[in-house]
Amino acid sequence: MSTRTRAGLAPAAVIVAALVVWELAARWDVLADLFSIKDFLVPAPSGIAEALWEDRELLADDAWVTLREVVLGFALAAALGVGFAICIHLSETARRALYPLLVASQTIPIIAIAPILIVWFGFGLGPKLAIIALICFFPITVNTLDGLRSVDPELVKMLRTLGADRMQILRRAELPSALPYAFSGAKVAVAVAVIGAVFGEWVGANEGLGHLMVTAQAQLLTARVFAAIVVLSVMAIALFGLLSLLERRVVSWREPR
Amino acid sequence: MLTKSGAPITRTPTSSRSDPAAGTPRGAVELRGAGHSFGDLRALERIDLSVPAAGVLGIVGPSGCGKSTLLEVIAGLLEPSDGTVAIGIATAAEERLAHCALMPQRDLLLPWLSALDNAALAPSIAGASRADARERARPHFRRLGLGGFEATRPAELSGGMRQRVAFLRTLMAGKPVLLLDEPFASLDAITRAEMQAWLAGVLAGDEHAVVLVTHDVEEALYLSDRVAVMTPRPGRIAAMLEVPSPRRVDRAAAVTSPEFVALRERALRALAGEAR
Numbered sequence: 001m002s003t004r005t006r007a008g009l010a011p012a013a014v015i016v017a018a019l020v021v022w023e024l025a026a027r028w029d030v031l032a033d034l035f036s037i038k039d040f041l042v043p044a045p046s047g048i049a050e051a052l053w054e055d056r057e058l059l060a061d062d063a064w065v066t067l068r069e070v071v072l073g074f075a076l077a078a079a080l081g082v083g084f085a086i087c088i089h090l091s092e093t094a095r096r097a098l099y100p101l102l103v104a105s106q107t108i109p110i111i112a113i114a115p116i117l118i119v120w121f122g123f124g125l126g127p128k129l130a131i132i133a134l135i136c137f138f139p140i141t142v143n144t145l146d147g148l149r150s151v152d153p154e155l156v157k158m159l160r161t162l163g164a165d166r167m168q169i170l171r172r173a174e175l176p177s178a179l180p181y182a183f184s185g186a187k188v189a190v191a192v193a194v195i196g197a198v199f200g201e202w203v204g205a206n207e208g209l210g211h212l213m214v215t216a217q218a219q220l221l222t223a224r225v226f227a228a229i230v231v232l233s234v235m236a237i238a239l240f241g242l243l244s245l246l247e248r249r250v251v252s253w254r255e256p257r
Numbered sequence: 258m259l260t261k262s263g264a265p266i267t268r269t270p271t272s273s274r275s276d277p278a279a280g281t282p283r284g285a286v287e288l289r290g291a292g293h294s295f296g297d298l299r300a301l302e303r304i305d306l307s308v309p310a311a312g313v314l315g316i317v318g319p320s321g322c323g324k325s326t327l328l329e330v331i332a333g334l335l336e337p338s339d340g341t342v343a344i345g346i347a348t349a350a351e352e353r354l355a356h357c358a359l360m361p362q363r364d365l366l367l368p369w370l371s372a373l374d375n376a377a378l379a380p381s382i383a384g385a386s387r388a389d390a391r392e393r394a395r396p397h398f399r400r401l402g403l404g405g406f407e408a409t410r411p412a413e414l415s416g417g418m419r420q421r422v423a424f425l426r427t428l429m430a431g432k433p434v435l436l437l438d439e440p441f442a443s444l445d446a447i448t449r450a451e452m453q454a455w456l457a458g459v460l461a462g463d464e465h466a467v468v469l470v471t472h473d474v475e476e477a478l479y480l481s482d483r484v485a486v487m488t489p490r491p492g493r494i495a496a497m498l499e500v501p502s503p504r505r506v507d508r509a510a511a512v513t514s515p516e517f518v519a520l521r522e523r524a525l526r527a528l529a530g531e532a533r
Contacts, residue, residue, distance in 0.1 A: 154361050157334055161359040162379045162430050172382070176369050253368040253410060 019045045043223035051223035052230060058212065063231050065208040069125065069197045070239065073132025074190055080133065081140030081189075082182060088141075089148040090170070106138045110199065118204035128200035128208075135196040136189035140182065147181025148174045180254060183247040190243055194236040285309050286331060286434060286466055290340035292491075293323075293330055299491035300326045303340070306485060306494070310433065313460060313467040313503065315481030317474050317524060323492025324470040328436045331468060332357040344434055358430035362439040364423035366411035372422050373398060373407040379430040394429055401425055401459065417448045424456070428465075437469045441476065450508060453479055457504035474524045475512055480504060486527040496527035 024030075026044035043051070052059065084102070088095045110131060117127035151174050159169050201210025209228045216224040286308040293301040300323045308314040318324050329335045330342060333353030341348060344356040358379070366375045374381070376398060377390035385393070398407060401421050411419055420440055427435055440456075441449045453476055460467065460480070471477050477484045482503050486496040498520055505511035 152365065154363065155365045157329070158359055158361050158365050159378075159382070160334065161332055161354060161357055161432075161436075162382050162426070163355070164382045168382055172378075173367065176367070253412065 041220065041222050043226055047223045048226040048230065051221075051227040055224055055227060059209075059227060059231050062207060062209045062212045062228070063235065066194075066197050066201065066210065066232070067235060069128040069200070069208065070132060070190075070193045070235070072125070073129045073196065074136055074186075074193045074239075076129060077133040077136030077189060077193075078140055078186060081137050081185070082144050084137075085141050085144035085148060085178075085182075086170070088145055089174070090166070102138065102141060105134065108134070110134065110196070114199060114203045117200075123204050123206055127204070128197055131200040132193050132196040136193050139188040139192075140185040143185025143188075144178050144182040147178030150181065151177045180247070180251050183243065183251065187240055187243050187247075190239045191236050194232055194239070198232060285345060286314075286468065287343045288331070288337075288340065289342075291330060291337040291342050292339045293326055293335060294338045301330065301337075302491035302493045304492070304494060308434075308466045308468055310466050311464050312483075313469060313481045315477030315484040316468065316470045316487060317472060317477045317484060317528065318487030318492070319489055319528065320472060322487045322489035324472075324487060325438055327487075327492065328359065328438050328468065328470055331434075332359050332436055334359075356432055357434045357436055358427045358432040359436045360423055360427040360438060360440050362442050364411070364419040364443075366419055366422060366426075368411055370411075371407065372403065372409050372411065372414060372418075375411065376403075376422050376425040376429055378426050394425065397425055397428065402455065415448075416444050417452055420444065420452060421455070424459075433464075433466060435465045435467045437467065439471050440469070442472070449473075449476070454506075454508040456480060457508065458506070461504055474521055474528070478503075478517060478520055478524065479508065479512055484524060486524055488528070488530060495530070496523070498524055498527075 023044045023046060026042050026047070029042075032038065032042050084098065088098055088102075114127070114131055117130050121127040121130065148170075155173055156169055159173060164172065197208070198210035198213070201208035202214060205211040209232055213225050213228045216222075216228065286306070288304050288306040291301060291304040291306075292299070304327065306314065316324055316327065326335065330337050331344075331353065333350035333355075336350050342353065344353050347353055347356055366372075367378070370378075373391055373394055374387070377385075377387075377394035380390040380393050381387065395407070398404060401424070403418065403421055403425070406414065406418060411422070414422065420443075424437075424440065427437075441452045444452060457480055469477065469480055474484075478498070478500055480503065482500055484498045484500060485494045486498065487493065488495040500520065501516060502511075511517060
């Protein structure tokens with residue numbers, strides 16, 4: 001057995017044990033009795049699995065909508081974030097003018113402005129993209145900026161004696177050095193992007209997993225709500241994995257660990 | 258092709274840039290009463306130095322004596338607070354920068370480029386296509402004992418090989434003045450001795466004016482025509498030693514000869530502040 005397989009065994013065992021306990025607790029109505037919840041509101045893992053299968057078409061349609069929002073919103077945030085970081089890095093004036101705004105953007109309570117965004121932009125894609133981009137923008141920008149600044153000042157001196165101008169130093173030293181940092185920011189961002197999408201749909205939408213969860217909850221279909229959560233988690237993990245894979249290919253000079 | 262294999266790299270203006278060396282046939286370095294201060298800290302005091310083209314000047318001194326500052330002043334990365342610095346007829350910082358190539362203490366190879374692309378950085382920055390830049394670096398790669406490692410990433414090279422690539426990168430800048438800042442300080446003693454013999458071979462018959470900064474007295478005396486001994490706070494030249502027969506092929510014989518040992522003693526006494 002490889003060390004990797006063995007390393008994956010422990011968490012798998014914990015998950016299986018937790019599922020078994022949950023299944024038994026739900027079957028014997030332990031939770032329902034303990035917290036005096038109606039027993040049909042506490043779905044067993046088997047019930048959730050059943051919902052996943054029975055509602056597969058519904059879930060797939062809504063997952064597709066959410067995935068599209070996440071990918072577009074994330075791409076928008078990545079493009080803006082990297083551009084913003086480069087501007088701030090190159091110009092002291094831009095840094096002084098924009099950096100406080102960048103930090104301020106993170107103090108905006110999304111919960112408060114999401115309904116306003118819905119009022120402004122309607123039930124469509126617009127407000128979801130705005131919410132996702134607003135959440136993702138910050139980690140990408142801050143990490144990329146740190147990466148651009150991480151370049152050894154001795155390296156910059158050396159490049160200058162080789163005749164490099166400001167833009168060449170950016171292209172040949174600073175941008176490649178910033179790549180691993182930008183990927184770290186992007187991985188944080190993509191995980192929260194899924195939360196942002198669900199939130200946007202929760203506040204106002206007529207499709208997407210967030211919308212599905214709202215309607216299922218209203219109908220007391222708790223197993224379906226859990227099924228939607230499972231799909232969302234899988235989506236976030238898959239996107240994270242995809243980015244990690246891309247990172248390993250692009251940042252190939254980093255020693256493998 | 259620049260040169261046939263085996264010939265030293267000569268100053269070659271790169272095609273897309275006007276030749277900054279035009280009108281300055283030789284890259285002689287002249288410092289007259291040069292000093293530098295960082296605020297209240299006096300880093301360099303009244304430095305007089307001259308390095309003829311094709312000459313090698315060694316500068317030895319303890320850590321913190323201003324050796325690296327001196328190199329940066331020569332290179333045009335810093336302006337002297339007083340006195341003058343000239344390379345040929347160039348005195349302005351930007352002009353000096355156009356005449357000097359600096360090899361830093363750490364190799365600072367770009368980890369995402371192959372060894373060959375690292376060596377070919379200067380022509381590439383000057384606007385040569387990637388293929389063209391590689392073709393220019395390739396023959397020198399073999400001459401410097403790097404053949405077969407063209408596609409290797411820096412992380413997979415040994416310390417000595419990395420310094421060779423860094424040296425070639427400096428050479429490929431095609432500048433008349435080479436400034437070497439403790440080039441072998443990060444290597445173990447055995448590899449360092451090998452690299453000194455290697456550099457002696459490379460510099461033999463070379464046209465560059467070379468300033469070699471080191472804290473290793475033996476290295477300076479073996480590789481240089483003249484050695485300036487610096488003392489710290491403020492950085493001053495305490496003694497100037499002429500080396501009668503530098504860069505001999507047999508390094509072990511050279512550094513154990515009586516005259517070398519005597520020179521070494523003089524240098525060490527000057528470093529200790531006993532200059533007469």
